Amino acid sequence: MVSLQGLTVGQVAERSGIAVSAVHFYEEKGLITSWRNNANHRRYSAAVLRKIAVIKAAQKLGVPLKEIKAAMDQLPNEKKISASDWAKLSTWWQEDLDKRIAELQDLREGLNECIGCGCLSMTDCHLLNPEDKMKSQGPGAHLLGWRRKPYTENA
Numbered sequence: 001m002v003s004l005q006g007l008t009v010g011q012v013a014e015r016s017g018i019a020v021s022a023v024h025f026y027e028e029k030g031l032i033t034s035w036r037n038n039a040n041h042r043r044y045s046a047a048v049l050r051k052i053a054v055i056k057a058a059q060k061l062g063v064p065l066k067e068i069k070a071a072m073d074q075l076p077n078e079k080k081i082s083a084s085d086w087a088k089l090s091t092w093w094q095e096d097l098d099k100r101i102a103e104l105q106d107l108r109e110g111l112n113e114c115i116g117c118g119c120l121s122m123t124d125c126h127l128l129n130p131e132d133k134m135k136s137q138g139p140g141a142h143l144l145g146w147r148r149k150p151y152t153e154n155a
């Protein structure tokens, strides 16, 4: 039961299935907020529970906290995340996951060529430089550090 005085950190942790330290960590990272009551105890709105559910889901998808925060910052702070908000976020993150899966499949194919080879040649290795496609992007192992486009409301 959520009182008008808000949830304690212990209640948030118990209802979210996370540790109290994780609640504090999310707050420290600016993903959730609290206020202080008259006794100077931290309190949370019930809307925080849904935010934590979204954070947990995004983390399972491999979305970094920094990107989760950027997405959360575009949502109304004290309002409960709506089904429509979640639909937008999950669609965005699904597309991002699809891209990463495709990139990982490409990497796996490149790795297949490497098994038993051992050359690690910057010009010939199928993993480090597949078909010399990465030449135009400058030096470095570009395939080993995929980049996400940050979530935007209008994406």
Ligand code: FES
Residues within 6 Å of the ligand: 113, 114, 115, 117, 118, 119, 120, 121, 124, 125, 126, 127, 128
């Ligand atoms: S190590 Fe030779 S192709 Fe990758």
